[in-house]
Amino acid sequence: MNLTQTAFGLSLTLCLAAALAALALPRRARPAVAGALTAAAGASAVASGAAAVAGQGWSAWYPDLLPLLGVRLALDPLGGVFLAVTGAVAVCAAIYGIGYTRHGLAGRGVQAAMPLFVAAMLLVPAAAGVGTFLVAWELMAITSLLLVVAEHHRRAAAGEAGQWYAVMTHLGFAVILAGLAALAAHAGGDAFDEIRQAAISPVAASLIFLATGAGFASKAGIVPLHVWLPRAHPEAPSQVSALMSAAMVNMGVYGILRVGLDLLGGGPAWWWLLVLGAGAASAVYGILHAAVSADLKRLLGHSTTENMGLVLIGVGAAGFFAASGSRALAALALVAALLHAINHSAFKTLLFLAAGSVLHATGTRDLDALGGLRERMPYTTALFALGALAASALPPGNGFVSEWLLLQSLVNALPEGGVRHAVTMPLAVGAIALTAGVAIATFVKAFGVGFLAKPRGEGAATAHESPPTMLAGMLLAAAACVGLALAPTLLLPYLAETAGGVIGAPAAVTGEVTLRLGGIASTISPLLIACWLAAALVLVLALLRVFAARRARREARLWDCGAGPMTARMEYTATSFAEPLGRVFDNVLRPESDIDVIPAKESAYIVERVRYRARVADRIERRAYEPVLAAFAAAGRAATRLANGSVHRYLAYGFYTLTGTLILLAVIA
Amino acid sequence: MTDQTYVQLLDLACGAFLLTGVLVLWRRDLAAIVRLFAAQGAALAAIVIVLGVRQAATELVIVGLALGGLRAGLLPYLIRRALPERGGPDAEGRETRPVVNVASSLVAAAVLALVAYAVAQPLIRLAPSPAAHALPVALTVLLVGFFVLVTRRRALSQVVGFLLIDNAITATAFLTTNGVPLVVELGVSLDVLFAVLVLSVLTNRMRAAFGGTDLDELRELRD
Numbered sequence: 001m002n003l004t005q006t007a008f009g010l011s012l013t014l015c016l017a018a019a020l021a022a023l024a025l026p027r028r029a030r031p032a033v034a035g036a037l038t039a040a041a042g043a044s045a046v047a048s049g050a051a052a053v054a055g056q057g058w059s060a061w062y063p064d065l066l067p068l069l070g071v072r073l074a075l076d077p078l079g080g081v082f083l084a085v086t087g088a089v090a091v092c093a094a095i096y097g098i099g100y101t102r103h104g105l106a107g108r109g110v111q112a113a114m115p116l117f118v119a120a121m122l123l124v125p126a127a128a129g130v131g132t133f134l135v136a137w138e139l140m141a142i143t144s145l146l147l148v149v150a151e152h153h154r155r156a157a158a159g160e161a162g163q164w165y166a167v168m169t170h171l172g173f174a175v176i177l178a179g180l181a182a183l184a185a186h187a188g189g190d191a192f193d194e195i196r197q198a199a200i201s202p203v204a205a206s207l208i209f210l211a212t213g214a215g216f217a218s219k220a221g222i223v224p225l226h227v228w229l230p231r232a233h234p235e236a237p238s239q240v241s242a243l244m245s246a247a248m249v250n251m252g253v254y255g256i257l258r259v260g261l262d263l264l265g266g267g268p269a270w271w272w273l274l275v276l277g278a279g280a281a282s283a284v285y286g287i288l289h290a291a292v293s294a295d296l297k298r299l300l301g302h303s304t305t306e307n308m309g310l311v312l313i314g315v316g317a318a319g320f321f322a323a324s325g326s327r328a329l330a331a332l333a334l335v336a337a338l339l340h341a342i343n344h345s346a347f348k349t350l351l352f353l354a355a356g357s358v359l360h361a362t363g364t365r366d367l368d369a370l371g372g373l374r375e376r377m378p379y380t381t382a383l384f385a386l387g388a389l390a391a392s393a394l395p396p397g398n399g400f401v402s403e404w405l406l407l408q409s410l411v412n413a414l415p416e417g418g419v420r421h422a423v424t425m426p427l428a429v430g431a432i433a434l435t436a437g438v439a440i441a442t443f444v445k446a447f448g449v450g451f452l453a454k455p456r457g458e459g460a461a462t463a464h465e466s467p468p469t470m471l472a473g474m475l476l477a478a479a480a481c482v483g484l485a486l487a488p489t490l491l492l493p494y495l496a497e498t499a500g501g502v503i504g505a506p507a508a509v510t511g512e513v514t515l516r517l518g519g520i521a522s523t524i525s526p527l528l529i530a531c532w533l534a535a536a537l538v539l540v541l542a543l544l545r546v547f548a549a550r551r552a553r554r555e556a557r558l559w560d561c562g563a564g565p566m567t568a569r570m571e572y573t574a575t576s577f578a579e580p581l582g583r584v585f586d587n588v589l590r591p592e593s594d595i596d597v598i599p600a601k602e603s604a605y606i607v608e609r610v611r612y613r614a615r616v617a618d619r620i621e622r623r624a625y626e627p628v629l630a631a632f633a634a635a636g637r638a639a640t641r642l643a644n645g646s647v648h649r650y651l652a653y654g655f656y657t658l659t660g661t662l663i664l665l666a667v668i669a
Numbered sequence: 670m671t672d673q674t675y676v677q678l679l680d681l682a683c684g685a686f687l688l689t690g691v692l693v694l695w696r697r698d699l700a701a702i703v704r705l706f707a708a709q710g711a712a713l714a715a716i717v718i719v720l721g722v723r724q725a726a727t728e729l730v731i732v733g734l735a736l737g738g739l740r741a742g743l744l745p746y747l748i749r750r751a752l753p754e755r756g757g758p759d760a761e762g763r764e765t766r767p768v769v770n771v772a773s774s775l776v777a778a779a780v781l782a783l784v785a786y787a788v789a790q791p792l793i794r795l796a797p798s799p800a801a802h803a804l805p806v807a808l809t810v811l812l813v814g815f816f817v818l819v820t821r822r823r824a825l826s827q828v829v830g831f832l833l834i835d836n837a838i839t840a841t842a843f844l845t846t847n848g849v850p851l852v853v854e855l856g857v858s859l860d861v862l863f864a865v866l867v868l869s870v871l872t873n874r875m876r877a878a879f880g881g882t883d884l885d886e887l888r889e890l891r892d
Contacts, residue, residue: 647884648768651819659784659812666787 004058004075007048008126011087014041015119022111030111035098035469038115042090045122049084053077053494059128061191069190072129077498078262079125081338082254085345086125088480089247090118093239096353096473099466100360105237110150117143117243124251128192130184134177137251141169144248147240148232161231168228172215176255179211183263195263205264209271212259220252220308221301223282224620229305230289234297234365238356239473241297245304245352246345253311253341260319261502269323273424276316280431282309285620287435288588291442291581292616294574296355296365299446300348303391306435307344311337313428314406318503320424321413327505328519333409334499335508339488340402342495346484347390347399350477354384357466357474358450362459367574369457370450376463381451383474388443390481393436396530398484404524405509405517407432412520438581445577454568486527489515575614582616591616670723676799678719683803685712686840690810690833693817694774697764699825703748706829709810710740713836717843720800729848739858740836744865748828751869753876768820781812792845800844807844811837824872824882828865835861 018037022030052058052075059074075083094114101110120143123136149162184190186208187198200208214225221229233245256275260267286305293299314337321330357380358373359365374381393399410425410432455461465471484491489512496507508518514525560566582591593614600608643650670678689709696702714737721729753762769777785808793801814833817826839857842849875882 648819648822651815655815655819658815659781662784662788666784666790669791 002056002058003051004048004056004080005060007044007051008058008073008075008083008122011041011044011048011122012119014038014044015115015122018115019112019119022115023108027106030108031098031101031106034111034115035094035101038094038097038118039091041115041118041122042087042094045087045090046084047087048075049080049082049087052080052083053498055497066131066135069129069131071132071135072191073123073126073132074128074192075126076501077494078254078257078502081342081495081498082125082250083122085250085342086118086121086247089243089345089349090121092349092353092473092477092480093242094118094473095476096242096356096470097237097239099469099473100239100356101237102467103360104154105150107150110147110237113143113146113150114240114243117147117240121243121247121251125254129190130180130192130195131190134173134180137176138173140248140251141173144236144240144244145169148236148244150237150240151235155235157231158235161228161235164228165232168218168225172218172225174215175211176215179208179215179259182211183208183259192258192263196265200264202268205267206271209260209264209267213256213271213275216252216255216259217278217312218252219255220249220312221282221286221305222252222278222308222312223285223305224624226282226286226305227618227621227625230293230298230301230618233301233304233352234295238297238352238359241300241356242349242352245301246348249304249308250341250345253308253315253337256312256315257502261322266319266322269320269420272316272319272323273420274316275312276320276424276428279309279312279314279316280428282306283313283435284309284431284438285588287438287442288581288585289616289618291438291445292578292589292591294367294578296358296367296370296446296450297352298365299367299442300351300355303351303439303442304344304348306439307340307348307391310403310406310432310435311341311344313337313432314340314409317406317410317413317425317428318499321409322503324418324421326413327503328508329409329413331496331499331503331505331508332405332517332520334503335492335495336402336405336409338495338499339405339492340399342491343390343398343402343481343484346477346480347387347397350383350387350474350481351391353470353474353477354380354387357470358384358463360466360470361463362457364457364459366457367446367449370455370460371453371457371568371571372455372460373451373463377451377465379471380466380474383471383478384451385447386478386481388447390485392440392443394440396485396526396533398481398488401485401488401515401524401526403432403436405515408517408520408522412522441578441581445574449572449574449577453571456568456571456573486530488526489513579614582614588619589616590619675719675723679716679723679799679803682712682715682719683806685709686716686836687806687809690813690837691775691778693829693833694778694813695771697767697771699752699762699764699823700749702764702826702829703745703752706748706832707741707745709833709836710742710744711737713737713740713840716803716840717848720843720848724847726848728851732849732851732854736839736854736858739862740832743862744832747865747869748825751825751828751872764821764823764826767822774816774820777816778809778813781816782809785809785812796845804841804844807837807840809837810840822883824868824875824884827884828868828872831868832861832865 014037018034018041021037022034025033055077057076061070061072063070065071097114117140120136120140124133124140127133127136145162145166148165149158152159152162182204183195186200186204187195189195218225233241236244260271283306286302286309290299290302290306293302314333318330318334318337321333355365357377358370361377362370364370390397390399393403407429410429413421413425492509492515493507496509500507506518510516510518513527514523516523558566582589591614593612596611597607598609600606686709689705689712693702693705696705714733717733717736718730721733767774782805786805789805789808792804811834814830814837817830817833821827821830872882
């Protein structure tokens with residue numbers, strides 16, 4: 001009995017205990033007890049995952065738990081990485097949830113579904129059999145669906161988001177089920193160990209990869225299967241948004257890695273070019289939509305699509321390099337992908353929790369109605385700023401390190417690769433560069449418009465700081481961001497071992513302060529960069545202080561064109577800030593705007609009111625999904641004619657079916 | 670009991686079973702339909718008792734007697750209580766406008782009997798005994814019961830149609846096997862009893878609410 005097993009068993013037990021406590025305890029004690037137990041479960045999962053990454057593998061088979069197949073569990077380093085990330089996100093979200101759910105979300109259902117959701121997400125990377133994996137996956141889908149619709153009494157949008165999510169996640173489950181069932185059938189066994197040994201024909205393997213890949217990509221919010229994500233993630237309670245956006249989407253990446261690289265053993269290069277292409281498209285499309293979004297949580301949801309796109313670029317590159325023989329580069333790309341997934345989990349947890357605090361304090365997620373939160377919510381503002389810095393991938397943020405690693409692996413592929421490399425890699429690099437640029441604009445908008453300047457709405461003007469438990473949850477996530485930014489070197493050797501184990505190559509990244517890449521001359525030292533930046537900042541401030549002190553300070557009113565005091569209506573709004581971007585990317589985004597001009601009575605020249613409305617619809621949704629939905633609705637309307645309310649008609653359907661079948665049987669026999 | 674007597678008695682009981690089932694289609698008076706149903710219950714009990722005596726199985730005879738008590742006595746009594754009182758509007762006590770008229774219904778019953786005969790052949794080949802040869806009779810009654818459900822408008826005719834199906838299922842079970850265990854038969858009978866109780870209450874409620882039991886009056890209730 002090693003640490004991996006003990007801690008994993010403990011975390012599952014704690015999750016169940018939290019769910020039971022949520023069902024049994026009275027309303028007042030419920031959030032605190034369930035939240036504390038879930039946080040403990042998360043911490044235990046982190047310990048288990050860390051032990052697994054450090055090499056303490058574990059596997060078990062419980063034949064009696066599920067009929068026919070039994071439950072197979074195993075933790076290897078790859079599973080351990082995802083287990084630890086999920087556990088860490090669960091700790092932050094659960095502590096935050098104690099304060100967040102006290103007002104209005106303390107119902108039995110929500111409180112009990114949350115630990116079960118965490119348990120399901122812990123089970124997915126630990127599953128070592130097709131049956132176990134599918135059960136855990138479906139449990140994850142159902143519990144998260146319950147949480148998404150938790151607030152449907154208050155907002156009709158939550159119900160609609162729930163419908164989209166339910167349909168998309170179950171279509172995804174259906175293709176994953178088909179793919180994995182076919183895989184088990186071809187391999188002649190349910191256990192992952194048997195599948196790894198089996199020889200599977202290339203055509204079957206490709207079909208399995210495409211089917212499961214589509215399902216996993218949908219869970220990760222990859223274009224064009226992303227339409228549910230910007231609806232469902234914002235509508236869930238904020239700590240659930242964090243869990244979904246920072247932990248659940250990772251399971252899609254995990255699925256692609258597990259099935260593609262591990263169970264099917266790599267496969268041809270075109271699989272991975274497909275993954276890379278989908279990742280690049282998602283990264284660009286996601287961040288463009290985030291840039292023009294005026295809803296804070298929806299913006300973060302689109303940004304999740306972007307970051308999962310970046311992770312998939314790394315995964316695709318890793319598979320592609322491995323298929324074309326350059327294993328060292330493949331391992332590097334995979335390390336970059338894993339590190340970016342971890343970084344994204346850290347800052348997206350922080351950002352969603354901070355957005356939840358804003359929603360909690362102001363009652364709105366609309367950036368155009370926010371602003372001026374810096375004075376009333378200083379801690380939340382500082383924490384959101386930290387998260388925004390990390391998300392925009394600038395040094396010294398943590399997102400920078402992983403994107404730098406990713407770019408290194410792509411750029412260095414050029415000299416040795418063939419034509420395919422020469423075409424693909426520059427495009428991928430371009431996509432990452434464009435993404436990074438737009439991401440900066442996006443998060444400048446989110447932070448600047450949302451938190452600085454004057455309040456634009458009633459809610460923002462009367463905002464208040466969040467309770468201590470919510471701040472504690474955010475602080476933990478912020479600490480993870482800072483740690484990952486300053487000392488990724490503590491983590492990277494383990495990730496490099498993990499990636500090397502999956503690819504079959506030596507560790508790609510070494511170094512304690514300065515990172516050295518295997519076979520590539522580039523180095524980077526995040527800690528030194530941060531120190532230099534801090535030193536430069538101190539120097540600039542000191543110089544300013546020195547020079548500014550020489551001149552006397554003078555207070556004056558801001559120049560306002562002589563039109564009286566400036567009001568909040570003169571500020572940039574999120575919509576106006578993003579307007580130029582919308583124009584530049586007009587071909588992709590196609591923003592729709594209409595202007596109503598209402599003239600005053602008896603005069604065509606004096607305008608009484610002008611109303612401007614702008615909306616950026618998802619073009620993929622409009623082109624690909626709406627026709628299908630319309631066809632289904634039409635078929636449903638046509639079918640209502642079959643049911644006219646007459647009991648006799650309904651009975652007659654049954655009678656004709658029965659006699660028809662009997663006659664058919666008699667004729668055949 | 671000699672073989673010949675056994676076969677004759679069994680065929681007699683099965684014939685009565687089939688005849689009562691088909692005659693339900695012929696009569697329009699609800700009271701007469703309930704009497705026919707009671708007679709069919711007696712025929713069913715006779716089938717089971719004949720089988721029990723033939724196999725010298727006391728338990729089967731007891732099951733047969735209990736079946737007779739339930740289906741020829743208790744169930745018809747319950748249905749009769751839901752019948753409209755005499756002296757009320759005449760249309761309520763009669764099946765005035767069935768969806769398919771009586772003559773066509775009888776022709777349909779003949780066609781259904783042919784279908785049942787054709788379908789039962791593979792089953793009979795499995796174990797060709799005198800009891801199995803009577804299987805088409807049970808299947809015919811099943812289809813006729815379904816036909817009654819589809820084509821009759823009054824709620825009570827529907828209840829009788831449902832019970833014809835149930836009688837036919839019971840008959841099929843006893844004809845194809847060497848007797849159904851007492852526990853199973855008890856369970857099924859209890860279910861049927863409850864169903865009839867609920868349905869007769871519903872019928873009375875319908876009459877109180879709508880003044881009639883024509884099911885097509887309920888058409889407005891759909892969403």
